[in-house]
Amino acid sequence: MCLAMPMKINKIDGSLAQCEAGGLTQDIRIDFITDPQPGDYVMVHAGFAIEKMSEKEALENMELLEEIKNAL
Amino acid sequence: MLYNSYFKNPKDVPLLLEKIEKYTEQTGPVRLMEICGTHTMAIARSGIRSILPDNVQLLSGPGCPVCVTPANMIDMILDLSQRPGVLITSYGDLLRVPGSAQGDCLLARRAGGGKVESVYSPMDALKIAEEHPETEVVFLGVGFETTAPGTAACILEAASRKLNNFSVLCLLKRTEPAIRSLIESDDFAVNGFLCPGHVAAIIGADGFSFLPDDYRLPGVVSGFEPGDLLYSILELIEMLAHGIPELKNEYTRLVRQSGNPAALALMEQVFCPAPSDWRGLGLIEDSGYAIREQYAPWDAVKKFSLAPAGEKEIPGCRCAQVIRGVLRPAECPLFKKLCSPDNPVGPCMVSGEGACAAAYQYE
Numbered sequence: 001m002c003l004a005m006p007m008k009i010n011k012i013d014g015s016l017a018q019c020e021a022g023g024l025t026q027d028i029r030i031d032f033i034t035d036p037q038p039g040d041y042v043m044v045h046a047g048f049a050i051e052k053m054s055e056k057e058a059l060e061n062m063e064l065l066e067e068i069k070n071a072l
Numbered sequence: 073m074l075y076n077s078y079f080k081n082p083k084d085v086p087l088l089l090e091k092i093e094k095y096t097e098q099t100g101p102v103r104l105m106e107i108c109g110t111h112t113m114a115i116a117r118s119g120i121r122s123i124l125p126d127n128v129q130l131l132s133g134p135g136c137p138v139c140v141t142p143a144n145m146i147d148m149i150l151d152l153s154q155r156p157g158v159l160i161t162s163y164g165d166l167l168r169v170p171g172s173a174q175g176d177c178l179l180a181r182r183a184g185g186g187k188v189e190s191v192y193s194p195m196d197a198l199k200i201a202e203e204h205p206e207t208e209v210v211f212l213g214v215g216f217e218t219t220a221p222g223t224a225a226c227i228l229e230a231a232s233r234k235l236n237n238f239s240v241l242c243l244l245k246r247t248e249p250a251i252r253s254l255i256e257s258d259d260f261a262v263n264g265f266l267c268p269g270h271v272a273a274i275i276g277a278d279g280f281s282f283l284p285d286d287y288r289l290p291g292v293v294s295g296f297e298p299g300d301l302l303y304s305i306l307e308l309i310e311m312l313a314h315g316i317p318e319l320k321n322e323y324t325r326l327v328r329q330s331g332n333p334a335a336l337a338l339m340e341q342v343f344c345p346a347p348s349d350w351r352g353l354g355l356i357e358d359s360g361y362a363i364r365e366q367y368a369p370w371d372a373v374k375k376f377s378l379a380p381a382g383e384k385e386i387p388g389c390r391c392a393q394v395i396r397g398v399l400r401p402a403e404c405p406l407f408k409k410l411c412s413p414d415n416p417v418g419p420c421m422v423s424g425e426g427a428c429a430a431a432y433q434y435e
């Protein structure tokens with residue numbers, strides 16, 4: 001129905017944020033994102049950011065996959 | 073962005089597969105269900121089905137919001153589109169979904185003079201209403217918990233701008249009551265669930281802990297890249313092999329254990345749980361969201377006194393069984409014969425996230 005897409009916040013103006021992904025810039029509502037900051041990555045769905053993406057957790061995700069690889 | 077691309081090309085696919093194979097020697101045949109249209113598409117596109125061992129079957133459940141909207145609701149929307157002065161706005165997918173008569177959809181009604189507009193976000197519909205004060209703009213609020221907070225924010229915005237020519241037809245659905253109803257049905261035969269990552273971003277991974285707690289079924293909240301999916305499948309099969317069902321969160325780069333509190337607060341402010349009718353599953357208590365009385369001026373059901381007619385199914389279409397995972401699309405007698413994306417009979421072939429469209433395109 002609506003694809004979710006990770007985008008990076010460039011500028012914030014109240015509940016609107018100018019976000020960017022793959023060279024595309026779009027105004028996205030950030031009504032329910034706690035403490036959004038320029039530079040944050042958010043997952044965008046139907047014009048709204050639904051949650052921040054965590055770089056630390058992403059790295060942990062990757063380490064997990066590495067671990068399985070090494071365990072074998 | 074470094075981390076998303078990593079999951080697109082997991083170098084360790086053969087190793088994950090080896091582990092999956094090892095565990096299935098212990099479990100025997102395994103049936104896993106995904107309950108998210110984006111997972112349906114991601115699985116089909118990735119070709120994962122063809123690389124998994126034969127005794128691992130992946131089924132699609134009621135995860136496509138357009139597909140689970142019953143035909144009588146679509147009929148009701150089609151009638152509304154014919155009222156003078158009304159403009160229907162909707163996410164694109166819903167425009168092609170037929171009501172109880174094949175081919176009768178919002179796009180066809182537009183060709184016949186009905187006013188219908190496709191939008192990307194509910195905020196776009198709000199903007200149209202602001203620019204056309206003489207038009208009654210109705211937004212079709214379809215989707216699961218992922219779309220609910222945005223729809224709530226949009227209703228609050230309409231209320232604060234005192235926008236009297238805008239309303240939302242709330243077709244939003246809640247995943248948990250539907251999954252419970254599916255599990256409790258007679259023909260349920262699934263061993264574990266891939267839980268929808270973007271729904272969980274809102275309600276939290278904890279929103280699916282009822283699976284092990286109440287039904288002793290394993291669940292893994294999963295992301296959407298092939299690496300995410302394979303790893304989540306491995307985790308499900310590993311839990312089955314060990315006989316210890318739990319709820320795990322593979323998508324930790326987005327999903328918190330208790331979800332997004334600000335989004336949940338917005339939903340609570342604007343909506344209350346209400347009974348909702350699902351294609352394939354019927355009427356399920358508390359499985360939908362109704363707009364609270366306080367926001368009644370923006371509730372299209374109240375504004376236009378809408379009530380769906382009796383349920384009528386499209387003749388020959390097996391979407392009801394496909395949605396419940398009882399039938400694979402290819403088992404429908406119309407699949408690839410009378411029913412194709414160019415000439416769809418049922419919503420599962422129309423929607424970009426429907427199980428039949430996914431199977432048609434990739435299998």
Ligand code: SF4
Pocket residue numbers: 388389390391392394401404405406407408411412416417418419420421422428
């Ligand atoms: S193939 Fe077409 S008719 Fe058959 S279940 Fe799917 S959408 Fe319905």
